[in-house]
Amino acid sequence: MSTEFQVSPDMIVQMYNQISKHFSSQRVRKLAEHLRKNDLSxxxxxxxxxxxxxKDCSSIHLANHLSLKAASMTYIIDLLVKRGLVDRIENPDDRRSHFINLTEEGAKLLTVPEDAEDLARSFENMEQEELNMLYLSLGILKNKLLKST
Amino acid sequence: MSTEFQVSPDMIVQMYNQISKHFSSQRVRKLAEHLRKNDLSxxxxxxxxxxxxxKDCSSIHLANHLSLKAASMTYIIDLLVKRGLVDRIENPDDRRSHFINLTEEGAKLLTVPEDAEDLARSFENMEQEELNMLYLSLGILKNKLLKST
DNA sequence: TATTGTTATACTCTATAACTATA
DNA sequence: TATAGTTATAGAGTATAACAATA
Structure with missing residues (x-):
């Protein structure tokens, strides 16, 4: 196995983005479906x-991250607390503030189902040698990603 | 380069999904940002x-695909037409129906910016040999994907 | 009679403004 | 005085119901 030139990280990032873009609209559809099924905005x-x-996010922190107003954040968190998806606990160091944390129930809703039909179809005419190399490469990538988190 | 066992397409799909999942929340954030910046629901x-x-989607078709009511679809399409992001053209074969099509202006909003910082960081401690193989593998995958579209 | 929409109205989500409690 | 958050109210997006036009 060889390449004619020196591969740089940027080249791989670009390649990954091109592949990722291919799944973009499919992912948006899957996300929308997931939200609808679980009644989430x-x-x-x-x-x-x-x-x-x-952990221990404040409401104001969340509002800033999502570019929402504090009042909207109150409304959203109220709903999530009512559904038992997050907890709102008093901050002992600042009695104005609260810690927002995910519950076990909330964690169940994090995963958006993947639809890999298209991906699987693309392997149909692939050589065994190519499959082996792809699997090995993705495995290395996965390990690097999980390590860096 | 070798693997101890026969790699199946399913194994790669699974591997891809694990990698993809790693970027999931990042992508949701990027999507939300894109929607907010472009004032899109x-x-x-x-x-x-x-x-x-x-091409030539009907309103009812879109409503079904998105699990929305026909009335909501009318509202959404009205807004998109007003902004010049889609066209609504009469269907000559069925005078009740309309063709909805993307405009050039609308096409500009399709691409959600990717954030590959995390991905790039994971390459920092990667061997050149691994980079080469990864690049080659992703290239093969990309070609298969684009071909199958 | 069934289908593709549209219009009118109610409900949900977010923004704005005024406010309370704490720093 | 500033900051974290809430409450009350108005505007945007979606659902429901009743309707018009065409198949």
Whole structure:
């Protein structure tokens, strides 16, 4: 296996983006479906995603991240708390503020189902050697990604 | 380069999904940002995506695809037509119906910016040999995907 | 009679403004 | 005085119901 030139990280990023773009509209459709099925607005879902990655978020922090007003954030969090998808706990260091955290129930809604039909179809005419190399490469990429998180 | 076992398409799909999942919340954030900047609702954006892939859509077809009511569809399309993002043309074969099509202006809003910072960072400690193989593999994948579209 | 819309109206989500409580 | 958040109210997006035009 060889390439004629030196491969740079930027070249791979560009390649990944081209592949990713191919799935873009499919992903939007899957996301919209996921939101509808679970009765979530896009902003509600975004809140779940943010508090998943960052514990003890404040309401104002979430509002800033999502470019929403504090009042809208109150409304959104109220709904999520009512549904048991996030918790609102008093901040002991600042009695004006609250910690927003994901519940187990909320965590269940994080994953948007993938639709890989199109991807699978593209393998139909692929050589076994190519499949092996692709699998190996993606495995390396996956390990690097998970390590860097 | 070798693998201990026979790689199946399903194994790669699974691997791709794991990688894709890693970018999921980042993508949701980028999408929300794109929608806000361009003053689009998720459903408006979904309509642009659908009419991009399928010409001469009817309103009812779009409503079914997005699980929206016909009345909501009328409202959404009215807005998009006013902004010049889609055209509504009479269907000569059925005078009740209209063809909805993407305009050039609408096509400009299809692409959601990618954020590959995280991806690029994961290459920092990668061997040149691994970069080469990854690039080659993704190139093959990309070609297969574009061909199958 | 069924289908493709549209119009009118109610409900949900977000913004604005005024406010309370705490820093 | 400034900041975190809430409450009340108005505007935008979607659902429901009733309707018009065409198949």
């Amino acid at each position: 896009l902003n509600q879902f975004s809140v779940l995603n943010i508090v998943h990655h960052q | 998720l459903n408006q954006f979904s309509v642009l995506n659908i009419v991009h892939h399928q």
